[in-house]
Amino acid sequence: MxxxxxxxxxxxxxxxxxxxxxxxxxxxxxxxxxxxxxxxxxxxxxxxxxxxxxxxxxxxxxxxxxxxxxxxxxxxxxxxxxxxxxxxxxxxxxxxxxxxxxxxxxxxxxxxxxxxxxxxxxxxxxxxxxxxxxxxxxxxxxxxxxxxxxxxxxxxxxxxxxxxxxxxxxxxxxxxxxxxxxxxxxxxxxxxxxxxxxxxxxxxxxxxxxxxxxMNTGLMKVAQGDFTITLDTQGRNELGVMKKSLANTIKSISAMLISIKEGFQAAQDQSEKLTSISKEMSASSQQIADTIQYIASGTGQQAENLIHITNTVNGFGMEVEEIAMAIDDVDKRAKEINTMAENSNTGLNSLVSSIEEIKESFDDVCNKISALGTSIKQINDITVIINSIADQTNLLALNAAIEAARAGEAGRGFSVVADEIRKLAEQSKNSSSGIGKLTDSISKETIEVINTTQDVSEVLENQLESINVTLHSFKQIISSVENMLPKINNVNSSANMINTQKDDIISMIRKASNLAEEASSATEEIAASSQQMNASSEEVAETAQKLNNMSSNLSVEIEKFKL
Structure with missing residues (x-):
C-alpha cells in the first residue's frame, strides 16, 4: 500500500x-x-x-x-x-x-x-x-x-x-x-x-x-555487467516509476547486447568461411601459376610433343573450367561478404544511435534524480520556516513570562502558561529537526544514485568508443572488398575468355609452331594475371583473418555481460 x-x-x-x-x-x-x-x-x-x-x-x-x-x-x-x-x-x-x-x-x-x-x-x-x-x-x-x-x-x-x-x-x-x-x-x-x-x-x-x-544494488550489478537482475516494478509512486524506467532500460540494453552478440557470432562464422574460400582461391591461383609456368617451359618442345600438348591442353581446359567456376564462386562470395559487411556497418550505426539514446535516457534519469534533490532541499527550507516559527513562538513566550513576572503574584499562572508554550515551541522545533535529518538522509542516498548512474553512463561511453572502432574496421573491410571485386571480375573475365578459347587453342595446336611466340607471350600474361590473382587472394585472406580476430575480440567483450 x-x-x-x-x-x-x-x-x-x-x-x-x-x-x-x-x-x-x-x-x-x-x-x-x-x-x-x-x-x-x-x-x-x-x-x-x-x-x-x-x-x-x-x-x-x-x-x-x-x-x-x-x-x-x-x-x-x-x-x-x-x-x-x-x-x-x-x-x-x-x-x-x-x-x-x-x-x-x-x-x-x-x-x-x-x-x-x-x-x-x-x-x-x-x-x-x-x-x-x-x-x-x-x-x-x-x-x-x-x-x-x-x-x-x-x-x-x-x-x-x-x-x-x-x-x-x-x-x-x-x-x-x-x-x-x-x-x-x-x-x-x-x-x-x-x-x-x-x-x-x-x-x-x-x-x-x-x-x-x-536501485543502487541493481545499478552496481549492471555496472559489473550483470543484466540478469530483476527489479520490483509494482510501485506507482515516483521511485516506483524510476524503478520501472530503470528495469525497462536494463531490459532494452540486454536485448541489444544479445542481438549484437548474435550478429558478431554470425559475422565471425562468415569471416571463417571467407578465410577458407580465400585460402582455396589462393591455392587455385598458385596451381594456375604453376600450370602456366609449366606451359611456358614446354613451349620449345611444341613441335615434338604436339599430341602430348593436345592432351595436356584438354586437361588444361577442364582445369580452366573449374577455375572459372571457382572464380565465379569467389566473385559471388566476395559480393555476399561486401553486402554482409555493409549490413553489419548499418547495424553498428543503429547500435551507436541506440547506445546514444540509452546514454540520453541515463542523463534524463540523472536530471530527474537531481530534481528530486531540489524538492528535498525545498522540504528542508520548509522545516527551516517551521523552526523560525517555533523560535518566534519561544520568543513570544519569553516576553509573556517577563510581563507575567512584572505583574507579580497575579501573573504567576500566566507565567506558567507562557513556559508551557515555550516548551511546546521547542518540541515543535525538535520534530522539525527530525524531519530535516530524514530529508538529509534521502538527499545523500539520492546523490549515491546519481553517482552510480554517472558510472553507468561512463561505461556506455566506453562501449560506444569500442563500437566506433569496430565500425571503422568494418568500413576498412568494405573498402578492401570493394577494391578486390574489380580484380576478381577481371580474373573471372579472363578465365571465361580462356574457357571460351580453349577449343580454338586445341584446333590451332597444329599451327603451334607458327604461333609459339604468341603462345609464349600469352602464357606470360596469364602467369602475371595469376600472380596478381594470387596476391589478391592473399589480401582477401588477410582481411578476412583480421575481421575474424576483431569479431572474436568483440565476442569476448560481450561475453563479459551476463544476459
Missing amino acids: FKNLKIANTIILVFLISCISLLLIGFLGYSNMKKINENVTVMYDKGLTPVMQIEDVRNSVLSIRIDVLTMLDTKYTADIADHITNNHNKVNELIGQLEASGLDDQSLGYINEFKAKYNEYIRSWGTIKSYLSGGMKPNEAEKLTFGNLGSQATSHLDSLFIHYQENAQNLKSQSDTLYSSGIMQFAFIFFASVVVIFLITLPIVGVVKGTLKE
Whole structure:
C-alpha cells in the first residue's frame, strides 16, 4: 500500500498536519492567554485598585479615630483637628472614586452602609469637637457610642474588602481552570500530531530507503555487467516509476547486447568461411601459376610433343573450367561478404544511435534524480520556516513570562502558561529537526544514485568508443572488398575468355609452331594475371583473418555481460 503513495503528496500532508497543529496550538494559546489577561485586567481594575482605595479609606478612618482618641485622652489641638478634616476630605474623595468605578450591587450596598455609619460618626465628632474646643470632655456613654460608630463603619469596610477578596479568588479559580484545560489541549494536540506524523513518515521513509537501496544494488550489478537482475516494478509512486524506467532500460540494453552478440557470432562464422574460400582461391591461383609456368617451359618442345600438348591442353581446359567456376564462386562470395559487411556497418550505426539514446535516457534519469534533490532541499527550507516559527513562538513566550513576572503574584499562572508554550515551541522545533535529518538522509542516498548512474553512463561511453572502432574496421573491410571485386571480375573475365578459347587453342595446336611466340607471350600474361590473382587472394585472406580476430575480440567483450 505504501509503495503506491506519492512521496511529494506525503510530504505535503505532513507539512499540512504540522501547520494545522501549530495553528491550533497558537489559537488555543492566544485564546487562553487572552482570557487570563482579561481576568488579570479585571483583577487589577475591579479588584486590586478598589482594594487599594478601600485600604486608603480604612487607613484614613483609622487615622481619624486615632486622632480623636488622642485628643480625648489629652486635650484639643487645632493641628490634629485639621489633620482629621484632611483625612475626612480624603475619605470622601476616595468614596467618590469607588462609586464612579462601576461597582456591583453588593459592593454599593457595603459602601452605602459604610457612608451611613461614617457620616453618623463624623456628626458625632462635630459634637465631641465642640466639647473639646470648649475645654470640656464627653461622658463615657458618648465615648462608647462614638467608638461603636467608628467600629461599625470600619466593619463595613472590612466586609467590602472581604467581598473583593472573594471576587479575586473566583477570577483566580477561572484562570487556574483555563490553565489546566489549556495544558490538556496543548498536550493532546501535540502528541496526536506527533503520532500521526510518525505513522505517516515512518513507512514512507522505509519505502524510500528500501527502493533506493534496491536501485543502487541493481545499478552496481549492471555496472559489473550483470543484466540478469530483476527489479520490483509494482510501485506507482515516483521511485516506483524510476524503478520501472530503470528495469525497462536494463531490459532494452540486454536485448541489444544479445542481438549484437548474435550478429558478431554470425559475422565471425562468415569471416571463417571467407578465410577458407580465400585460402582455396589462393591455392587455385598458385596451381594456375604453376600450370602456366609449366606451359611456358614446354613451349620449345611444341613441335615434338604436339599430341602430348593436345592432351595436356584438354586437361588444361577442364582445369580452366573449374577455375572459372571457382572464380565465379569467389566473385559471388566476395559480393555476399561486401553486402554482409555493409549490413553489419548499418547495424553498428543503429547500435551507436541506440547506445546514444540509452546514454540520453541515463542523463534524463540523472536530471530527474537531481530534481528530486531540489524538492528535498525545498522540504528542508520548509522545516527551516517551521523552526523560525517555533523560535518566534519561544520568543513570544519569553516576553509573556517577563510581563507575567512584572505583574507579580497575579501573573504567576500566566507565567506558567507562557513556559508551557515555550516548551511546546521547542518540541515543535525538535520534530522539525527530525524531519530535516530524514530529508538529509534521502538527499545523500539520492546523490549515491546519481553517482552510480554517472558510472553507468561512463561505461556506455566506453562501449560506444569500442563500437566506433569496430565500425571503422568494418568500413576498412568494405573498402578492401570493394577494391578486390574489380580484380576478381577481371580474373573471372579472363578465365571465361580462356574457357571460351580453349577449343580454338586445341584446333590451332597444329599451327603451334607458327604461333609459339604468341603462345609464349600469352602464357606470360596469364602467369602475371595469376600472380596478381594470387596476391589478391592473399589480401582477401588477410582481411578476412583480421575481421575474424576483431569479431572474436568483440565476442569476448560481450561475453563479459551476463544476459
